[in-house]
Amino acid sequence: MAAMTQQVAFASWVDHFRKNEQVHAETDAAIPFDKPCEIGEALRRPLIDSIRRFQLGESGDGEQLLRKAARAGDTEYWQAAELFVAEEQQHAALLLRLLGYLGGQPMRKHWSDAVFVRLRRLMGLRTELMVLAVAEVVALSYYGGLAGAGPDPVVRAVAARIVADEHPHVRFQRDRLRAGFADARPPTRAVALAFWWLTAIGATTVVAVDHGRLLDAIGYRRTRFIRDVLADFATLAAAVLRR
Structure with missing residues (x-):
């Protein structure tokens, strides 16, 4: 019965991601990237x-x-994960277009990304999803801040488009992690929670410092950013690891 419940849940995620395809195409076409950046x-x-x-x-x-x-x-989970990855790649393409609009060039490598990727690949699927979920929660506040206080309509539209995806992405990771920890004993949950909180605090602090100039420029205080991210993370961690 438990396995059937999980399969039904992930079948609904496959439907969710497939329905998004047309919505995304229409939303992305409406973003005025061709206007001059002022x-x-x-x-x-x-x-x-x-x-x-x-x-x-x-x-x-x-x-x-x-x-x-x-x-x-x-x-069904694999199909949903494949569609999830495709949405993340759409975000990368949108941000690349935004960089072109701003007159910037993409980055080939950065130490924080290298650390993040190495940490994600450290162990199995559960660990990778825990680290990935931290990135999704950070993105909620980052893109949410830009969607509300970005300097022009193009920046705000791109950020709003991405943050609209990140809310269900967090729920998608929550559902899989909850299934992954369903049979975990209390000591395993305690160790996982400690690792997860350390990862969340570290990642959030790095983003607050590394992107501080932008956060300051849009009036998003770094301390508030950290509080917002960790409040969302606490909700996620409780939903996954609390029995």
């Missing part, structure tokens, strides 16, 4: 520097994740 240099530079790093983080091919998802043995 953002002043004082804000444009920190915006470019910040977007470049997020674009790099979104640009992975998801090969490791999909390989681990396939080994999990749930075909």
